[in-house]
Amino acid sequence: KSTEKCERNRRIKQCVSEKLDLRLILDENSFAIINDIAQTTNGSIDYIFLTTIVTLCHWTMGASLKGAQAYNTPLILFSILCGGSSSKKSAPIRIVKEACEAxxxxxxxxxxxSSxxxxVNMESLCCELEKQPNLLQLWDELAVFLGIFGSTRIDRAAYDRGLMCEFYSPTGIVRRQLVTRHNVMIKPCLNIIAAGHPKRTIECLSGAGSKCQDQKDQNEDGLFNRFIIAVAYKYRPNRETIEPNNKIPKLSHLFYLTKKLHHNxxxxxYNDEAKKFIKDVIYTYDMLSSDKSNEDDFLASCYQKSIERVERVSLALHILKICSRRLFNMVEDIESFGILDDRFKTICTEQELSEADHVxxxxxxFRASLLTKFYLNQTKMLAGYDPLTDNILVNKKHTMDVPENEVxxxxxxxENHPSDRILLSSLPANLKRKITKDQYFVIFREMELEGKGKIEETNNVTGPKGVVFVKKKKTDHQPSTSSTTNQQQASVVSTTNEQATIALTTNQQQINQTSSINNQETNEP
Structure with missing residues (x-):
């Protein structure tokens, strides 16, 4: 048990070490909304972002994407917030629930x-979907969600899991037929958010982490490969509470506007350029899935599920962008976003989606492809795989019989190499040791876990993609919470490019004045 716990901790630590910079994924307006909530609640921004986009999918009221494939893709997402007992998993669920209730x-x-x-069981869920096809299911504990499969009869567990897979990609009519009764659900749209401990989450996956053969057999349907999993530690809280900025829209405003824009x-x-890009991404994932299909069913399933996920995520990011932009355009008409009132309701009734908004x-x-790859890597690491090589990792030093003094x-x-970027393929030739490239890669991975750098892929090599280790600069240090908060607040309240240009010009004039006094010439901006 101690070994299994150490292995779980290693996987969680590896997942957390892979940072997701949402400023590269979201537009300025969307990031401001998510970041404001993260700062005022002292919660994980990764948790808040995932719960927000899943709930946003719910309020699109059955929107779909005529994408790069032959069929329409529904905007449905399943998600898990994975973390320990003190990682504040419940807080984001409570936040979106309160916003939806408002x-x-x-x-x-x-x-x-209410939607x-x-x-707590499949009978109840199907009855609710029969009454109301658009539901947001919130489980504060993943264990409760797992208990719905075969809760009335154990031999129905596989049937219930298959039905849940069908809810992820439903057709016009979904039926659940039993001996005594049956449910007929018309165009069901079920979005799921569940909070789970690392042990439960890892057990759900059907990868290398499944020690028990029964567990592997149960997970062969790939149900949980459909889930987006966000992993986080508990963040060190701010000493002083940050008050919400009432000039920034809240989740209740975002969800209400989304609902009104999707009354139909x-x-x-996609536009032509986007469609071509998505087709290339889908082809890449399809090829990877094909290559792994005869070797590893889990990885083949993960790559296959990423094909639909990248399209769903692109649609979710697009809707988040257009709704956030419209909310910030209302700032002049709305003095404060502190509450959700009738005045805001009146303004939203006048809003309509334009033809350009549908493209x-x-x-x-491109941002959706980055986000999809990040979540794919999180799933692989939780299941016990290395995200770059797809090799199975186990809980040991991974040095493959390399002597400790050599390591x-x-x-x-x-560490002492003058270059900040060390190409993996260059080490065997430079060090002249009887160590394979795979063994060097494991050493890279150990140094990454020790916080000495980060492993990245590079295309600046001949042949296939290369692996490079980017060293952490010695002058760098982990920013404190307060400094991070100040930077994020500065990002939120940043002005337009013209104002930034004026500020730079003013600074340049001050530098020139100072340089003229000191009779020195300054060329630095």
Whole structure:
């Protein structure tokens, strides 16, 4: 048990070490909304982002994407917030739940007709979907979600899991047929958010982490390969509470506007450049899935699920972008976003999606591909794989019989090397040791876990993609929470490019004045 716990901790640590910079994924307006919530709640921004886009999918009311494949892709996402007992997994779920309740209260929807569901078994879930096809299912504990499969009869577990897979990519009519009764669900749209501990989450995956053969057999349907998993530690809290910025829209405003813009069933499309890019991404994942199909069913399934995920994520990011932009355009009409009131409701009733709003551009698709790759790597690491090589890792030093003194010498060589980027393929020739490239890669991975750098892929080599180790600069240090907060606040309140240009010009004039006094010439901006 101690060995299994150490292995779980290693996988979680590896997942957390892979940083997701949302400023590279989101536009300025969307990041401001997500970042404001993360700062005021002292929660993980990764958790908040994932719960937000899944809930946003719910409020698109059955929107779909006429994408690069032969069929329309529904905007449905399943997600898991993975972390320890103190990682604040429940807080983001509570935040989106309160925002959804505010949306329904403003529209006068009674509690018994709420689309926020809390079923504890498959019977209840199917009955609710039969009444109301659009549901957001929130499970504060993943264990409760796992308990719905075969909760009435154990021999129905496989049938219930298959039905859940069908809910991920539903057709017009989904049926659940039993001996005594049957459910007929018309165009069901079920989005799921669950919070799970690392042990439960890893057990759900069907990769190398499954020690028990029964567990592997149960997970062969690839149900949990469909889930987006966000992993985080508990962040060190700020000593002083940061008050919400009422000039920044809240989640309740975002969800309400999204709902009003999608009062009809909307269909989105790519522009030509975006469609070509997405087809290339799909082809790459399809080839990887084909290559792994005879070797590793888990990896083949993960790559196959990424084909649909990249399209769903691109649509979710696109809708988040257009809704966030419209909200910030309302700042002049709305004095404060502190509450969700009738004035905001009146403004939203006048909003309509334009023809241009239905077209997804290349930039959004590129960001979606980065996000899809990040979540794919998280799943692989949780299942016990190396995200770059797809090799199975186990809980040991991974040095493959390399003497400890040799490992220390190689690490010291890498640390003292004048270059900040060390190409993996260059080490065997430079060090002249009987060590394979795979063994050097494991040493790279150990140094990454020690916080001495990061492993990246590079195309600046001949042949296939190369692996490079980017060393952490010695002058760099982990920024404190307060400094990070100040930087993020500065990003939120940043002005337009023209104002930035004026500021730079003013600074240059001050430098010139100072340089003229000191009779020195300054060329630096």
């Amino acid at each position: 949306v329904e209260a403003l529209d006068g929807i009674p509690v018994n007709k 926020i569901n809390a079923s 069933t909307e269909e989105y499309v 997804i551009d290349y930039d959004t698709c 220390k010498h190689i690490k010291k060589y890498i």
